[in-house]
Amino acid sequence: MPLVRVTNFAVSLDGFGAGEPQSLESPFGHAGMKLHQWRFDSWRDGAPDGIDALYGRQYDVGFGAEIMGAHKFGPPGWQDDPDWRGWWGEDPPFHTPTYVLTHHPRPPMEMEGGTTFHFVDASPEEALELARAAAGDLDVRIGGGATTVRTFVAADLVDHLHVPIVPVVLTRGTQLWEGLEGIEERFHIESVVAPSGVIHLSLTRRR
Amino acid sequence: MPLVRVTNFAVSLDGFGAGEPQSLESPFGHAGMKLHQWRFDSWRDGAPDGIDALYGRQYDVGFGAEIMGAHKFGPPGWQDDPDWRGWWGEDPPFHTPTYVLTHHPRPPMEMEGGTTFHFVDASPEEALELARAAAGDLDVRIGGGATTVRTFVAADLVDHLHVPIVPVVLTRGTQLWEGLEGIEERFHIESVVAPSGVIHLSLTRRR
Numbered sequence: 001m002p003l004v005r006v007t008n009f010a011v012s013l014d015g016f017g018a019g020e021p022q023s024l025e026s027p028f029g030h031a032g033m034k035l036h037q038w039r040f041d042s043w044r045d046g047a048p049d050g051i052d053a054l055y056g057r058q059y060d061v062g063f064g065a066e067i068m069g070a071h072k073f074g075p076p077g078w079q080d081d082p083d084w085r086g087w088w089g090e091d092p093p094f095h096t097p098t099y100v101l102t103h104h105p106r107p108p109m110e111m112e113g114g115t116t117f118h119f120v121d122a123s124p125e126e127a128l129e130l131a132r133a134a135a136g137d138l139d140v141r142i143g144g145g146a147t148t149v150r151t152f153v154a155a156d157l158v159d160h161l162h163v164p165i166v167p168v169v170l171t172r173g174t175q176l177w178e179g180l181e182g183i184e185e186r187f188h189i190e191s192v193v194a195p196s197g198v199i200h201l202s203l204t205r206r207r
Numbered sequence: 208m209p210l211v212r213v214t215n216f217a218v219s220l221d222g223f224g225a226g227e228p229q230s231l232e233s234p235f236g237h238a239g240m241k242l243h244q245w246r247f248d249s250w251r252d253g254a255p256d257g258i259d260a261l262y263g264r265q266y267d268v269g270f271g272a273e274i275m276g277a278h279k280f281g282p283p284g285w286q287d288d289p290d291w292r293g294w295w296g297e298d299p300p301f302h303t304p305t306y307v308l309t310h311h312p313r314p315p316m317e318m319e320g321g322t323t324f325h326f327v328d329a330s331p332e333e334a335l336e337l338a339r340a341a342a343g344d345l346d347v348r349i350g351g352g353a354t355t356v357r358t359f360v361a362a363d364l365v366d367h368l369h370v371p372i373v374p375v376v377l378t379r380g381t382q383l384w385e386g387l388e389g390i391e392e393r394f395h396i397e398s399v400v401a402p403s404g405v406i407h408l409s410l411t412r413r414r
């Protein structure tokens with residue numbers, strides 16, 4: 001049975017998955033690259049079998065579809081710009097059907113490299129049904145941001161999460177853990193610290 | 208030069224040092240023993256040189272005085288109870304002069320085992336001056352709760368913090384990281400994961 005997974009959803013020590021305010025110039029707000037720099041460093045300077053690189057490389061392995069929130073797809077106001085095609089250029093790194101949850105749907109956008117963006121105004125359950133059908137035997141990735149991840153976890157739709165905790169404090173932004181009180185009762189949690197200081201948390205749904 | 212240190216100040220994945228509401232029956236609110244169980248387990252079942260035990264044992268080593276907040280000393284309303292002598296019985300585990308920050312000071316209380324509670328309505332700087340004088344060549348411990356720890360860190364009065372992150376999510380209570388945006392620029396942060404799942408964070412002020 002294919003799984004629903006979150007990979008490389010990075011948060012700060014205080015649980016923020018992005019800073020604020022998000023804008024075209026600063027997609028992550030005041031967080032800048034703080035939550036993501038470790039991945040670039042692991043490719044550039046790290047051992048290819050270093051722990052950061054191992055996790056980083058899992059980013060897109062085994063997925064047949066992605067679901068993301070409207071605020072990951074573009075900066076505030078992208079819904080009013082008919083030319084907005086996402087942050088990632090013509091060949092986005094998803095390479096699968098990708099479902100963008102939004103209250104302002106538009107026609108699908110076929111990109112290069114296998115990514116097609118579908119814009120859906122639907123419940124998490126309905127969106128997941130679409131994504132599962134598109135993914136076939138492969139897993140579905142819940143790609144973020146924090147609002148989308150925690151909504152799917154709260155609805156008990158997620159089997160596994162990889163959450164790298166970066167040792168920085170943001171104090172504001174979008175919060176991953178909100179509404180997830182007692183998640184430790186539903187998920188087995190293990191973790192490992194990389195030499196970079198990133199703490200890789202791995203949460204697996206208990207059976 | 209003696210240091211100002213925080214040891215074994217446990218928080219949840221979302222940064223709460225206690226749950227809510229705090230009461231005589233539930234000193235940690237809805238957190239129950241979740242943030243502290245690992246220490247008891249490390250004494251009872253753990254290896255004496257296991258990582259949890261090593262950290263747990265550092266609790267009170269090298270200190271000549273402690274500073275704590277009013278809400279650590281007692282449940283809401285203790286200030287109105289002239290007979291309240293703290294949670295810890297007649298021989299509290301501090302064994303040093305202990306300064307309780309409160310807007311309702313009362314005369315000092317000499318306990319057994321070397322603990323004397325002094326009640327002070329003073330700025331963090333002034334309280335620290337009293338504690339330093341009492342501690343002599345030894346360090347001063349900032350004992351919590353979260354409000355007190357983050358106030359002292361924000362005022363740049365703390366040299367080192369040991370913060371065990373327990374893999375549970377509380378979503379409410381008293382927050383350690385609030386107001387500490389960018390703490391990674393002032394402190395070097397390292398961490399290690401114990402087999403219990405507790406992530407021991409060690410923050411050392413950069414020179």
Ligand SMILES: NC(=O)c1ccc[n+]([C@@H]2O[C@H](COP(=O)([O-])OP(=O)(O)OC[C@H]3O[C@@H](n4cnc5c(N)ncnc54)[C@H](OP(=O)(O)O)[C@@H]3O)[C@@H](O)[C@H]2O)c1
Binds near residue numbers: 071145
């Ligand atoms: N830390 C990481 O690894 C990581 C990963 C991915 C993204 N990010 C960052 O996270 C930030 C975005 O996160 P976020 O939490 O603000 O938002 P988000 O999860 O990307 O998007 C939330 C929004 O999606 C729309 N939406 C969600 N569910 C819906 C539904 N069922 N039906 C219709 N619309 C729905 C709503 O938008 P409207 O109400 O506006 O239509 C909602 O406000 C960005 O800065 C992004 O770059 C970080």
Ligand SMILES: NC(=O)c1ccc[n+]([C@@H]2O[C@H](COP(=O)([O-])OP(=O)(O)OC[C@H]3O[C@@H](n4cnc5c(N)ncnc54)[C@H](OP(=O)(O)O)[C@@H]3O)[C@@H](O)[C@H]2O)c1
Binds near residue numbers: 216235350354355
């Ligand atoms: N996680 C751990 O390892 C750990 C460790 C220790 C304690 N705890 C728990 O943490 C909880 C208490 O934490 P908390 O953050 O709520 O409160 P706290 O830090 O213990 O106390 C804060 C209170 O102390 C008084 N205060 C602080 N600074 C003062 C100053 N400069 N002058 C005068 N009064 C001052 C104020 O009380 P008033 O305004 O009411 O006078 C303030 O509201 C308790 O449940 C405790 O058991 C957890």
